[in-house]
Amino acid sequence: MRRYLAVLRGTAMVGLVYRFGYFFAILGNLLYIGIVYFLWRSIYQGRDTLRGLTFNETMVYIALGSTIFFLLKTYSDWIIHFEIREGIIATYLIKPMDFQTYALFAVLGSTIMNIFAISIPTVLFMIFVLKVSFATGIGLALFPLSFIFALVISFCIDFFVGLMGFYSESVWGISYVKEVILMFSSGALIPLQFFPDGIREILLWLPFQAVFHTPLMMVTKPKLELDTFIPMLGIQAFWAIALIILTRLFYHQAIKVLRISGG
Amino acid sequence: MSLIHIKDLGKYFKILNRREGLAGAFKDLFSGDYRTVKAVDGISFDINAGEIVGYIGPNGAGKSTTIKMMTGILKPSSGMILINDHVPYDNRIKQAQIMGVVFGQRTQLWWDLPVIESFKILKEIYKVDQKTFDQHMGMFNDLVGLGALYSQQVRTLSLGQRMLCDITASFLHNPQVVFLDEPTIGLDISVKAKIRSLIKELNRERNTTIILTTHDLGDVEALCQRIIIIDKGKILYDGDIKKVNALFGAYRTIKLQIDGFTDSTMQQLQEKLKDKFGMTHGITTAQTEEFWTDVTIDQARTPLSDVLGFSMSNFKISDVRIVEISMENVVQKVYDGALG
Numbered sequence: 001m002r003r004y005l006a007v008l009r010g011t012a013m014v015g016l017v018y019r020f021g022y023f024f025a026i027l028g029n030l031l032y033i034g035i036v037y038f039l040w041r042s043i044y045q046g047r048d049t050l051r052g053l054t055f056n057e058t059m060v061y062i063a064l065g066s067t068i069f070f071l072l073k074t075y076s077d078w079i080i081h082f083e084i085r086e087g088i089i090a091t092y093l094i095k096p097m098d099f100q101t102y103a104l105f106a107v108l109g110s111t112i113m114n115i116f117a118i119s120i121p122t123v124l125f126m127i128f129v130l131k132v133s134f135a136t137g138i139g140l141a142l143f144p145l146s147f148i149f150a151l152v153i154s155f156c157i158d159f160f161v162g163l164m165g166f167y168s169e170s171v172w173g174i175s176y177v178k179e180v181i182l183m184f185s186s187g188a189l190i191p192l193q194f195f196p197d198g199i200r201e202i203l204l205w206l207p208f209q210a211v212f213h214t215p216l217m218m219v220t221k222p223k224l225e226l227d228t229f230i231p232m233l234g235i236q237a238f239w240a241i242a243l244i245i246l247t248r249l250f251y252h253q254a255i256k257v258l259r260i261s262g263g
Numbered sequence: 264m265s266l267i268h269i270k271d272l273g274k275y276f277k278i279l280n281r282r283e284g285l286a287g288a289f290k291d292l293f294s295g296d297y298r299t300v301k302a303v304d305g306i307s308f309d310i311n312a313g314e315i316v317g318y319i320g321p322n323g324a325g326k327s328t329t330i331k332m333m334t335g336i337l338k339p340s341s342g343m344i345l346i347n348d349h350v351p352y353d354n355r356i357k358q359a360q361i362m363g364v365v366f367g368q369r370t371q372l373w374w375d376l377p378v379i380e381s382f383k384i385l386k387e388i389y390k391v392d393q394k395t396f397d398q399h400m401g402m403f404n405d406l407v408g409l410g411a412l413y414s415q416q417v418r419t420l421s422l423g424q425r426m427l428c429d430i431t432a433s434f435l436h437n438p439q440v441v442f443l444d445e446p447t448i449g450l451d452i453s454v455k456a457k458i459r460s461l462i463k464e465l466n467r468e469r470n471t472t473i474i475l476t477t478h479d480l481g482d483v484e485a486l487c488q489r490i491i492i493i494d495k496g497k498i499l500y501d502g503d504i505k506k507v508n509a510l511f512g513a514y515r516t517i518k519l520q521i522d523g524f525t526d527s528t529m530q531q532l533q534e535k536l537k538d539k540f541g542m543t544h545g546i547t548t549a550q551t552e553e554f555w556t557d558v559t560i561d562q563a564r565t566p567l568s569d570v571l572g573f574s575m576s577n578f579k580i581s582d583v584r585i586v587e588i589s590m591e592n593v594v595q596k597v598y599d600g601a602l603g
Binding site for chain 2 (some may be wrong): 002003005006007009010013014018019086087088090091093094095096097098201258259260
């Protein structure tokens with residue numbers, strides 16, 4: 001375990017090296033939230049609620065949505081594909097560690113950095129500058145767990161796509177398809193409430209919504225009953241475990257191909 | 264018992280016969296037209312603890328494939344490998360602990376971080392205890408002044424500095440065997456010398472077994488007592504370097520640019536050299552590139568200066584280059600039976 005924590009520490013430090021990039025990421029995010037704030041303020045002019053949502057709720061949904069979406073993008077598909085194509089993967093395979101666990105901890109390191117560098121400043125900005133108030137409730141307590149599940153699911157999907165680099169040299173195509181499916185069926189592009197009932201029912205069972213919709217619900221509607229959250233967490237847990245097993249099998253298969261047919 | 268035991272090792276790749284053009288590329292999607300390439304074709308050798316072995320051969324000879332099998336990345340198609348009595352690809356994680364590898368073309372250091380951080384991460388990955396770590400870092404500092412580079416980002420290092428870091432990093436966990444794949448590629452003479460002395464020193468200090476693949480015969484001359492020459496997946500020679508040394512140590516090629524060169528010039532040169540030195544004195548002539556005549560001599564039998572002086576006094580020569588013999592030439596000479 002200590003060896004993987006060292007990797008986590010490493011990628012977190014890589015994040016710090018590029019503090020200038022962080023500065024702009026924070027600035028860009030704050031700018032985005034500022035624009036959204038004034039846009040929705042003018043839409044809400046003279047009205048208390050729109051479609052049952054107050055101004056405050058809409059702000060929280062959009063601002064936290066953009067932050068969470070950013071946090072859950074692991075880019076593992078691109079990184080792993082690059083490492084396979086350039087043969088860098090050989091330098092991992094000669095080390096006494098498991099490549100998939102290594103890749104997961106590398107993602108965790110940069111995600112932790114992103115939480116401190118981007119998410120926390122965003123939330124502080126919303127509370128102290130825009131005077132947006134956050135609802136509290138049981139959902140907030142469940143959020144960290146839900147977020148970890150979401151991150152594992154997101155990582156597994158990206159890792160799976162990245163591994164296709166062993167079979168195909170053009171992973172970018174697959175990666176774009178994945179990106180579109182994820183944007184669309186996770187609720188990141190259009191909130192799931194706006195989908196027709198039948199399609200929404202199906203989407204709620206898929207792993208994609210578990211990446212984005214579920215953790216976002218926890219922070220935007222924390223006052224919902226525990227009974228609503230438990231099944232959502234259940235679906236997340238199921239997909240997290242199922243995808244770990246699936247990627248594990250695929251990883252072993254891909255490595256076997258590599259060992260037999262070369263890089 | 265030897266540290267590395269290899270018996271009848273083979274590695275075959277199935278390669279799709281690709282067709283030409285776009286239409287061909289489409290047909291290839293459904294093609295079952297494979298041919299088998301024998302990258303490594305039944306090699307056997309044993310290496311003892313503490314040896315430095317030069318594993319050499321031209322491009323595509325099968326060197327890297329052998330290294331990849333020994334490190335457990337590739338699985339052999341036939342035969343067997345035992346390193347420290349274990350099969351590398353079966354206990355990969357356990358075996359990785361006793362090996363160090365440097366691929367000259369890529370780095371195992373963290374590109375964006377200061378040098379020292381890579382060493383700290385490797386310390387955790389290989390579970391090196393603090394005392395050993397301090398002791399090794401001290402040794403590396405004494406050998407190549409690594410301390411001066413600690414705070415520098417890896418991506419800002421020169422190629423030579425990066426290679427010094429990469430090589431020392433591969434010795435950090437005190438491995439029993441270190442594979443160095445082209446460690447001096449792209450480096451200038453003075454850095455090469457530094458790297459060679461580092462490798463020698465590390466081998467002496469820790470009694471680490473080192474397998475060195477290289478294109479630079481100078482590396483082999485400077486470091487190895489034993490040499491294995493491989494070509495087309497088969498071992499051509501395995502033995503004492505002294506015997507092979509004569510092949511590339513003493514041979515030099517003088518490249519001459521002769522004024523007014525015609526088809527008969529080469530003939531004349533050949534005959535004049537023959538009259539003067541006699542054809543048994545290890546002199547051969549050839550033309551490998553336009554305007555240049557190559558005269559390869561065996562310095563053990565005929566002094567280079569004699570041949571050069573003689574040529575210059577008999578022909579109007581506008582330019583001269585002296586080059587060391589190439590890997591391809593050595594392999595050719597081995598094929599021609601030079602090692603008897």
